[in-house]
Amino acid sequence: MSGSRITDQQVRLYMNHRKHHPQKLAAAKSGMSERTARRVEHEAGLPSQQPRRYWRSRPDPFADVWESEVVPLLRAAPKLKAITLLRKLQEDHPERFPDSMRRTFERHVSQWRALEGPNQEVFFPQTYQPGARGLSDFTHMDKLCVSIGGIPFNHLLYHFVLAFSRWEYASVVDGGESFQALATGLQNALWQAGGCPREHRSDSLSAAFRNLQEEEDFTVRYAALLEHYGMQGTRNNRGMGHEYGAVKNMSQWFSTTPHRLSR
Structure with a gap:
C-alpha cells in the first residue's frame, strides 16, 4: 500500500516467492509493489535494520506561500479544512497547485495544527460496568x-x-x-x-x-x-x-x- 512501510515478514515472504516466481508475481504475493520489490533486492538487510528518513526528498511546493498566505488564514480561522485552503490557493495561483498535491498539503496543515495550532480539549472518558x-x-x-x-x-x-x-x-x-x-x-x-x-x-x-x-x-x-x-x-x-x-x-x-x- 502506498505510504505504508513494508515489514520484515513481507521481505522474507518475498524472498521465498522470488526463488520460484518472477519479480512481479513474487511482489504481488508478498503485498508490495514491483518498484518496492526492486528496491528490496538492492538493499542489504531487513526494513527494521534500515535507518528511517526524516528529511525531505524533494522541494516543498508550498514553501513560498505557506507563511505569507496559508498561516494567516489558519490563525484567523483554525477550523478551516485543508481542502478549502487548497481551493483558495488554486484560485490565487491558477495551475500551480493541482489536486495531486492535496495529500501533501493536508499533511502540512495537520502538522501546523499539532505544533502551532490552538490547544485541543483534553477529554478522559469515564467508563463504568453494570452494577459497579x-x-x-x-x-x-x-x-x-x-x-x-x-x-x-x-x-x-x-x-x-x-x-x-x-x-x-x-x-x-x-x-x-x-x-x-x-x-x-x-x-x-x-x-x-x-x-x-x-x-x-x-x-x-x-x-x-x-x-x-x-x-x-x-x-x-x-x-x-x-x-x-x-x-x-x-x-x-x-x-x-x-x-x-x-x-x-x-x-x-x-x-x-x-x-x-x-x-
Whole structure:
C-alpha cells in the first residue's frame, strides 16, 4: 500500500516467492509493489535494520506561500479544512497547485495544527460496568424558592445515581447533611433499585461536621452501613456532578428533568 512501510515478514515472504516466481508475481504475493520489490533486492538487510528518513526528498511546493498566505488564514480561522485552503490557493495561483498535491498539503496543515495550532480539549472518558458504582450527593434547593403557606421551605435533596444505567432516585431532606439523611436516602434508593452496587461514592459531607469527633463517628457508622449492604465506600471531594457528568447543580436537574420523588 502506498505510504505504508513494508515489514520484515513481507521481505522474507518475498524472498521465498522470488526463488520460484518472477519479480512481479513474487511482489504481488508478498503485498508490495514491483518498484518496492526492486528496491528490496538492492538493499542489504531487513526494513527494521534500515535507518528511517526524516528529511525531505524533494522541494516543498508550498514553501513560498505557506507563511505569507496559508498561516494567516489558519490563525484567523483554525477550523478551516485543508481542502478549502487548497481551493483558495488554486484560485490565487491558477495551475500551480493541482489536486495531486492535496495529500501533501493536508499533511502540512495537520502538522501546523499539532505544533502551532490552538490547544485541543483534553477529554478522559469515564467508563463504568453494570452494577459497579452508585453515587450519592446532597444539594441545596434555595434557587427554586419553594415556599409552604408563604413561608420559605429551606431544604436539601438527597440524590442517588447508578453510574452505568443512569438510574436516579431523589428525596427531600428537611434539615442539613447528616448521617441519618444519608442512610435513609441510600436505603430507600437501594430498595427501589432492587439491589446494591459493588461500590458507593459520596462527597465528604464536610458541612455536616462541627468537630473531628463527629467526623470520626460518621466514618465508623458509614463503614458499618456499607458493610451491611456489602458495598465498598469511597469519598469524592469534588461532588457527584463532577464525576457523573450529567448536571453539576441538582436544582437544575430538579427543575428541568422529569422525575418522581418517593415519599
